[in-house]
Amino acid sequence: MEAAGGQLEAALLLIMQRHHHHSLHQRKITDREKIDAVRSAARVADLLVATVDGGAQELYINERRIEIEARALLATIARYKKQTDQWLAATNAINSVLKEIGDYENWMKIMDFDCKSINAAIRNIHHS
DSSP, X not given: OHHHHHHHHHXXXXXXXXXXXXXXXXXXXXXXXXXXXXXXXXXXXXXXXXHHHSOHHHHHHHHHHHHHHHHHHHHHHHHHHHHHHHHHHHHHHHHHHHHHHHHHHHHHHHHHHHHHHHHHHHHHHHHO
16 A cells, blocks of 8 residues: 555656646746747837837838737737636646545545554454
8 A cells, every 4th residue: 555655656746747847848938938028029119219200101110010019919918828827727726636635645544544443453352
């Protein structure tokens, strides 16, 4: 029974390590995307400054570029919001499973103790 518990712990540890590594990978991706978003925002700001000096046609062209960049940023934000919600749901599911495993393990310990107590009582009755 201890071997099964060890295998369970190893499996849980592996799950948690994979989750941690995947979280780190996602964080790196998110950081890169944040940097890209900041660059895009800086680009938008540069475009805004350029439009002050430009004519009406250039102003319209830059406005269209800004709108495209803003839409792209909004799409990125929406994608990350969805991804964050998915990770939150997955984390909650993992936490729930870990709690259930802990409850089961506790039940097994109680059952083991009860079985040993019954066995001892039967042996005492048999020897009497």
